[in-house]
Amino acid sequence: AAASGCAVTLVDTDPAALATARAAVRRHERLAALTGRRGPRSLDISFSSDLTDVADARFVVENTTESEAGKRELYPLLDKVLATGVTIAANTSAIPIARLAERLTDPGRVVGVHFMNPVDRIAMVEVVRARSTSDKALADVEDLLDRMGKHGVVVDDAPGFVINRVLMPVVNLAAAVVADGVAAPHQVDELFKGCLGHTSGPLRTADLIGLDTVVRTLEVLHEHYGTDEFATHPHLRRMVAEGRTGIKSGRGFYSYDGN
Numbered sequence: 455a456a457a458s459g460c461a462v463t464l465v466d467t468d469p470a471a472l473a474t475a476r477a478a479v480r481r482h483e484r485l486a487a488l489t490g491r492r493g494p495r496s497l498d499i500s501f502s503s504d505l506t507d508v509a510d511a512r513f514v515v516e517n518t519t520e521s522e523a524g525k526r527e528l529y530p531l532l533d534k535v536l537a538t539g540v541t542i543a544a545n546t547s548a549i550p551i552a553r554l555a556e557r558l559t560d561p562g563r564v565v566g567v568h569f570m571n572p573v574d575r576i577a578m579v580e581v582v583r584a585r586s587t588s589d590k591a592l593a594d595v596e597d598l599l600d601r602m603g604k605h606g607v608v609v610d611d612a613p614g615f616v617i618n619r620v621l622m623p624v625v626n627l628a629a630a631v632v633a634d635g636v637a638a639p640h641q642v643d644e645l646f647k648g649c650l651g652h653t654s655g656p657l658r659t660a661d662l663i664g665l666d667t668v669v670r671t672l673e674v675l676h677e678h679y680g681t682d683e684f685a686t687h688p689h690l691r692r693m694v695a696e697g698r699t700g701i702k703s704g705r706g707f708y709s710y711d712g713n
């Protein structure tokens with residue numbers, strides 16, 4: 455959003471996350487200056503741990519941890535802080551938008567906006583229209599995406615929507631293939647890239663998403679659908695317990711040494 459010229463207030467309850475974000479913005483800013491490409495300017499972003507700092511916002515992207523309980527606690531607070539009619543884009547991997555919207559006095563203002571990682575490089579966005587979503591909220595999202603040079607495909611509301619209802623069982627099974635010793639992670643990914651034309655294989659994608667977020671998403675899906683394809687493979691749970699959460703921790707299915 456900042457790279458598209460919006461003034462941004464970034465709120466996170468964890469000071470370490472804010473410090474990481476500050477450093478990432480500075481890195482992107484330097485890169486943009488060197489390459490002449492579009493990038494964020496630190497000046498356009500204020501960092502805060504206080505939700506009331508978004509009181510003047512004209513648009514909110516909610517992007518907190520994939521926890522239905524946690525997000526459902528947050529939405530009534532947003533309802534209190536924001537002016538009437540301000541659209542809220544819920545960025546969730548799998549939680550039904552209706553479960554979040556129902557926590558507001560005006561459920562119409564919530565739209566699912568599932569950005570893809572890495573957000574600065576992927577133009578396509580999965581937009582989720584809940585039954586309650588208003589035409590105005592949907593139009594606000596289209597305007598913002600336009601401004602960001604992105605476009606969305608609008609789908610109906612269901613746990614995991616389209617992308618993660620399909621992708622998460624694939625990641626789960628790919629982890630099973632590795633745990634069973636059938637293939638190494640890079641072989642699984644090479645096959646998906648070479649045979650199916652994917653730009654990234656499921657395990658490299660899982661590392662990018664964060665294996666903790668993958669496990670949380672599978673849990674949300676399993677809770678809603680109750681079927682076996684969403685039952686998290688123990689290998690994924692083990693990796694998260696060992697702190698191997700993917701790119702963000704430097705180790706997942708692959709190792710990341712800064713290069």
Ligand SMILES: NC(=O)c1ccc[n+]([C@@H]2O[C@H](COP(=O)([O-])OP(=O)(O)OC[C@H]3O[C@@H](n4cnc5c(N)ncnc54)[C@H](O)[C@@H]3O)[C@@H](O)[C@H]2O)c1
Nearest residue numbers: 465466467468471517518519520545546547569571663667
């Ligand atoms: N990781 C991905 O590739 C990806 C892609 C699309 C959508 N998503 C979705 O986006 C959301 C965030 O994903 P993530 O991987 O960045 O999660 P994450 O857990 O790595 O980061 C979430 C951040 O939210 C903060 N937070 C938690 N509760 C908060 C609150 N009440 N107020 C302010 N900050 C709070 C946490 O401190 C943390 O820094 C999730 O719903 C996820 O499913 C993730």
